[in-house]
Amino acid sequence: xxxxxxxxxxxxxxxxxxxxxxxxxxxxxxxxxxxxxxxxxxxxxxxxxxxxxxxxxxxxxxxxxxxxxxxxxxxxxxxxxxxxxxxxxxxxxxxxxxxxxxxxxxxxxxxxxxxxxxxxxxxxxxxxxxxxxxxxxxxxxxxxxxxxxxxxxxxxxxxxxxxxxxxxxxxxxxxxxxxxxx
Numbered sequence: 001x002x003x004x005x006x007x008x009x010x011x012x013x014x015x016x017x018x019x020x021x022x023x024x025x026x027x028x029x030x031x032x033x034x035x036x037x038x039x040x041x042x043x044x045x046x047x048x049x050x051x052x053x054x055x056x057x058x059x060x061x062x063x064x065x066x067x068x069x070x071x072x073x074x075x076x077x078x079x080x081x082x083x084x085x086x087x088x089x090x091x092x093x094x095x096x097x098x099x100x101x102x103x104x105x106x107x108x109x110x111x112x113x114x115x116x117x118x119x120x121x122x123x124x125x126x127x128x129x130x131x132x133x134x135x136x137x138x139x140x141x142x143x144x145x146x147x148x149x150x151x152x153x154x155x156x157x158x159x160x161x162x163x164x165x166x167x168x169x170x171x172x173x174x175x176x177x178x179x180x181x182x
Contacts, residue, residue, distance in 0.1 A: 011045055011079060012036035013092045014104030025177050034104045039089030043080040045107055050074055120145075127164070127173045128152050135170065137163045140178050 014034040053070035084090055096103045120132040137143070141163045145155055155161070161174040 008110030009042075009045055010108045010110075011039050011042050011089075012106050012108070013039055013089060013096060014106070015092075016104050028177050031104055031106075036104070036106060037089045037092050039079075039081060039093055040087050041082040041084060043082055044078070046076070046078040122152055122155075124152055128155070129167065129171050129173055131171050133170050135172060137166060137172055139163050139166060142178075143174060 014031070014036050016030060016034040050072040052072050055068040055070035056065055057068060058065040081090060081093075118132050118135070120130050122128045122130045142160050143163060144158055144160055145151055146157050151157060155174075161176060162178040163172050164175040165173045167173070
C-alpha cells in the first residue's frame, strides 16, 4: 500500500449523476470527461488504504502471545470542510446530497512523482513498442510524449497514456486507458 500525504491535496465533485458501467473503459472515459468543481476549504480528506485487525492468540502450552494479522477494513472516508456558503464546490456538494443519484468525485494528491523526461524510440507497429533505456516504469504508470517531428499514428502529443506491458527493462507498450485490476 502506498502512503499518501493529504496536506495540500484537493477534493473535487463532478457533475455527472450517472455513468455507463457496461465496461470499465466506458466508465473511466465518462469519469475523465466529467466537469469537476473544487470543494474548499477542506480541513481533512481522511485516511486511505486498508488496516488489519490484531488477532491475539495464546495457546494453552505457550508462554508467549502471538499477534496475527486479521481481517482487513477499508475504513470510512470522512471529508471535513470549513463552512463557506458561497463556495461553488460546497453548493454542488449540497445539491448532490439532496439528489437521489451518485456523483463522481476525485481527490488530487499533492505528492505526485516528479516528472522525468528521456529520449525514446518507438516501432511503427501495432502495438508500437517504446524503447527507453532503464525506464523503470511499471504497468499502469502514466506517460506523455512530445516530439520535434511526428508521432506514430494513434499517439497524440501531451496526452496521458498508460503503460500496458513491460517487455524488458528497456521496452514497454502503452494504452489509452489504464488496465482494470478488480
